[in-house]
Amino acid sequence: MTSHPTSPHRTSSLDRRSLLKGFGALGGAAAGMLGTAAVARADDISSPVTTAPESNRTAERVDFYGVHQSGIVTPRPATGMVVAFDVLATTRPDLERLFRTLTERIAFLMQGGAPPKLDPKLPPADSGILGPVVVPDNLTVTVSVGASLFDERFGLAPKKPRHLNAMEQFPNDALDPDLCHGDLMLQFCSNTADTNIHALRDIVKNLPDLLLVRWKQEGSVPMIAARPGAKAESARNFLGFRDGSANPDSADAAVMERVVWVKGGEEPDWAANGSYQVVRIIRNFVERWDRTPLLEQEEIFGRKKASGAPFGGHTEQDVPNYAADPKGRQTRLDAHIRLANPRTSATQANLILRRPFNYSNGISKSGQLEMGLLFIAYQADLEQGFITVQKRLNGEPLEEYIKPIGGGYFFALPGVSGPSDFLGSALLAPGEPT
Amino acid sequence: MKRSVLMLATALSLSLGALQAQAAVSPLDLVAPIAQYKVYVTKELDAFVAATKDFTDAVKAGDLAKAKTLYASARAHYERIEPIAELFSDLDGAIDSRADDHAKKEKDPTFTGYHRIEYGLFVTNSTDGLAPFADKLMADVNDLQARVKGLTFPPEKVVGGAAALLEEVAATKISGEEDRYSHTDLMDFQANIDGAQEVYTLFKPLLAKDAKNEAFLKKVDANFASVDAILVKYKTADGFESYDKLSKKDRKALAGPVNTLAEDLSKMRGLLGLK
């Protein structure tokens, strides 16, 4: 996906360009390497084996402050990680300290800079993974809360978003309780997995008395060669299909306003400009998938594998015409994309913004590869969005190849307006219950 | 009360952020607390030798019930002084390693010591075949006592031991994996905390000399108190409830103060001017 100047969180493409120029010869060399012509000889000994791989993107920075949190309509970078936590705070002041500290840490991590130097006889303030100066590397950390935060502990029950409940079990699910739910969810996204890990370690170190890690899942998406001027392509998932083709346009603020952001009036006032977040760890049975005929794979999704185009189309951007195919002769009636979005005027209300990563976790007890989709979706209405779409998908042919094993429903907090504001300030503000 | 501790905690995280070179404690100041600590370790070791004798005697006599009751309380002495005992890694492995540390797990011939006997007593539910392990354990424990006698206690190991004990709790006790066959983890848990608290208490007066440490000490005291308050709920006449009985809520409630103690005690060496 290309970055676009209208995005509220992204440094403008102009800034980006001047920033890249700043890297001078280095940027040029790296750009050359991205070209198809760069081929390293098998016996290339021009630099030591352990020289750090180079990136010209470590200075990329996403704004932390804004009406909405970043990491939702922000273009998805190459790596992501979700971490669910139990909140250990037991009082409102402690809960506020948690959110204020989180705000302070995330603002620093997304900005980058030098952590304080302490007396070397003390443990250092920073893990040092990214070196003495922390680079932003396109990091976003998005904070969401689970239904359990609204239990009796903090008196927040009256403020619970209307549709926020513990994630239910769908027919094809085999949920592992150790991979589900949580009081708090942090979604880390950046250019490199190590940048996400660095941010997580910082937060764990700074909040030992208030947060306890509950479960975590890392993911990534395959990068493709830069092709200046070409149409954006969706990254592929571990079933080899482009994922995200039919996503609503995250660059279109009006569409995002309708599909993603919660508006005042429908929900408790504090929740305006937040969004319902669904996280699902969906295992893919990839060995079996790889032994499935290509035609069947394509029919299951309703799209061509190589191009990502719907049947009858040429590019992944083409829109299937189900009205002209009522019997499912072209696109099966139970194809994933047709069930997920039947494209009738009524089902327009069920659109969601997907922002997934692929994950890979070692092997299963039977020696099969444990990998799949770290499904992440945002929507203004959880019931109309994910839950309705998933109910339509229940029983789909794809189920033979997938098994949801974890995840949860969360509510992404509204954005932080500026340095005097903090995450969750509206949620924690005294004020009458709605 | 609670709230003021919180506010101190906030203030502390700010002041620690700005921590610069400490007014180092003179090495001479450390002599007395270290000597006192050695007395503590010696006493615990004497008790450990005696308790291990009773325990291994019961195992060898085939008294399953007695061996089971003696198991947890004998170990507690070891768990209190683990940072010193661990200085002899061969003995620590022989006395206190867990099945995971061995390639063939419970079946591995190199798996010896307390947890091997625990496995026999609580899983096989018999003392059969345990006599050789009992003899070896007794010999290893005697050896440990002899070696510690001749040991000059390294100050950074003593002071660092408080944090090390908390790391032990955070890494293996919260999960209940240490005493997985007998579920007597809470006894070890308390012993690790006691051992850390002993070190902390001995060095606290030195730390208290510097007014800058006031908030730090308050916070550590409060977190030790939180842990003790939860553990005391599970005390029984002769030890602790089985670890299975620990509610999920209390398990989580323990994790906060334990992790915070681990963070804070990790600063103690530096605050005392030690490397």
Ligand code: HEM
């Ligand atoms: C491992 C599980 C899944 C895989 C491999 C998968 C894969 C795909 C692929 C390849 C497409 C077509 C390209 C695109 O538009 O992105 C697609 C579309 C879509 N998927 Fe999934 N998906 C999975 C799970 C889900 C789940 C759980 C939901 C929601 C409940 C969902 C909702 C959608 C939607 C809404 C579309 C767009 C349909 C359209 O507008 O035409 N998917 N998915």
Ligand SMILES: [Cu+2]
């Ligand atoms: Cu131990």
